[in-house]
Amino acid sequence: MTAAPGRTGVLAQAREQVLDRGEGLSQEQVLAVLRLPDEHLPDLLALAHEVRMRWCGPEVEVEGIVSLKTGGCPEDCHFCSQSGRFPSPVRSAWLDIPGLVKAARQTVETGATEFCIVAAVRGPDSRLLSQVREGIDAIRADGNDIRIACSLGMLTREQVDELVAMGVHRYNHNLETARSHFPAVVTTHSWEERWETLRMVAAAGMEVCCGGIIGMGETVEQRAEFAVQLAELRPHEVPVNFLIPQPGTPYEDFDIVEGRDALRTVAAFRLAMPRTMLRFAGGRELTLGDLGAEQGMLGGINAIIVGNYLTNLGRPARQDLDMLRDLRMPVKALSETL
Amino acid sequence: MTAPFCVHCGRAADDGEHAPCRTSRTALEPPRFCAACARRMVVQVTPMGWDARCSRHGAYTSEETG
Numbered sequence: 001m002t003a004a005p006g007r008t009g010v011l012a013q014a015r016e017q018v019l020d021r022g023e024g025l026s027q028e029q030v031l032a033v034l035r036l037p038d039e040h041l042p043d044l045l046a047l048a049h050e051v052r053m054r055w056c057g058p059e060v061e062v063e064g065i066v067s068l069k070t071g072g073c074p075e076d077c078h079f080c081s082q083s084g085r086f087p088s089p090v091r092s093a094w095l096d097i098p099g100l101v102k103a104a105r106q107t108v109e110t111g112a113t114e115f116c117i118v119a120a121v122r123g124p125d126s127r128l129l130s131q132v133r134e135g136i137d138a139i140r141a142d143g144n145d146i147r148i149a150c151s152l153g154m155l156t157r158e159q160v161d162e163l164v165a166m167g168v169h170r171y172n173h174n175l176e177t178a179r180s181h182f183p184a185v186v187t188t189h190s191w192e193e194r195w196e197t198l199r200m201v202a203a204a205g206m207e208v209c210c211g212g213i214i215g216m217g218e219t220v221e222q223r224a225e226f227a228v229q230l231a232e233l234r235p236h237e238v239p240v241n242f243l244i245p246q247p248g249t250p251y252e253d254f255d256i257v258e259g260r261d262a263l264r265t266v267a268a269f270r271l272a273m274p275r276t277m278l279r280f281a282g283g284r285e286l287t288l289g290d291l292g293a294e295q296g297m298l299g300g301i302n303a304i305i306v307g308n309y310l311t312n313l314g315r316p317a318r319q320d321l322d323m324l325r326d327l328r329m330p331v332k333a334l335s336e337t338l
Numbered sequence: 339m340t341a342p343f344c345v346h347c348g349r350a351a352d353d354g355e356h357a358p359c360r361t362s363r364t365a366l367e368p369p370r371f372c373a374a375c376a377r378r379m380v381v382q383v384t385p386m387g388w389d390a391r392c393s394r395h396g397a398y399t400s401e402e403t404g
């Protein structure tokens with residue numbers, strides 16, 4: 001056990017514990033980081049950057065995502081415009097196979113090595129899985145060797161095996177928020193059910209991608225709780241989203257996360273998970289703007305989603321790639337990941 | 339001529355201010371309602387663009403930018 005750190009003592013502790021020894025912060029320590037006053041933010045970000053460079057290196061993994069099945073989801077995640085339970089203006093849509101092939105091609109043209117196929121469902125049925133299989137075959141037949149990840153909700157053991165057989169190397173399933181806050185966000189399934197899918201994915205040898213959304217009414221204590229719960233899962237990748245309040249959803253009037261809180265959270269997650277790929281995902285444009293995106297890249301982030309998201313637009317991919325060039329952060333190449 | 343309907347809320351374009359429809363959030367939102375008839379459109383967002391289809395007025399699509 002580590003003793004409860006003082007306000008800035010936590011940075012000195014983290015330097016020794018995380019930077020030198022590669023051991024992530026405890027929940028108490030993460031909380032101390034999240035409570036650091038603004039004047040310590042630059043030091044915190046600098047330390048998180050050092051940790052990232054030491055334990056992950058300078059490369060940035062670039063990924064594109066596309067929605068194969070949009071909207072009409074039976075679940076009630078309160079942040080989500082794709083839930084069929086809320087009066088959101090998002091209508092259901094299926095992307096056809098040529099559309100999927102084109103999206104994969106556009107993604108590879110940005111220099112991305114990861115392409116994630118996402119569907120708004122509780123879990124996949126046989127129709128969805130056969131669309132995914134057909135889609136992956138068509139992407140390969142197009143001569144595209146980008147690595148393919150999927151995010152299709154909760155899985156059964158058989159479905160995990162099917163995805164492995166299709167060559168899906170990474171599976172995304174977000175825990176979304178701290179276990180103690182989850183029942184306030186979702187009532188149609190439990191945090192534990194999500195955890196169970198993640199456990200099966202890991203057991204099958206797929207890379208686990210699991211993150212969440214900051215700014216859903218969780219307390220700062222719950223943010224710290226979430227960081228260590230993620231760390232316990234040992235995910236390969238953690239996507240960090242910031243809430244984009246969606247019209248028609250229960251969270252439509254929520255405030256967007258303050259830029260400084262967003263950066264503090266990014267750095268705290270890095271110090272909780274020194275070796276994990278930490279990916280900038282949805283909401284960064286709104287919460288952080290252009291300057292903040294750069295500060296995040298220099299504050300612990302080492303992966304990004306480029307281009308548009310599932311139902312929202314991002315900033316142009318070109319702009320992110322230029323930023324990485326200016327920061328002298330090389331984009332991770334496909335050959336190095338094989 | 340300006341479009342009769344707001345693509346973000348579907349109300350008549352001259353019905354009030356539409357301030358909530360012109361925020362930094364809606365700048366990151368594809369059109370959801372047809373500007374010609376206010377029908378809710380089927381929208382597909384792709385990594386580099388979007389297309390939106392009105393059952394009456396057909397497809398609208400973004401200039402794809404990289």
Ligand code: SF4
Binds near residue numbers: 077080119120121153
């Ligand atoms: S399960 Fe996924 S798509 Fe469905 S409501 Fe929840 S977040 Fe949205």
Ligand SMILES: [Zn+2]
Binds near residue numbers: 344346349359
């Ligand atoms: Zn409007």
Ligand SMILES: [Zn+2]
Binds near residue numbers: 372376377392394
């Ligand atoms: Zn129309």
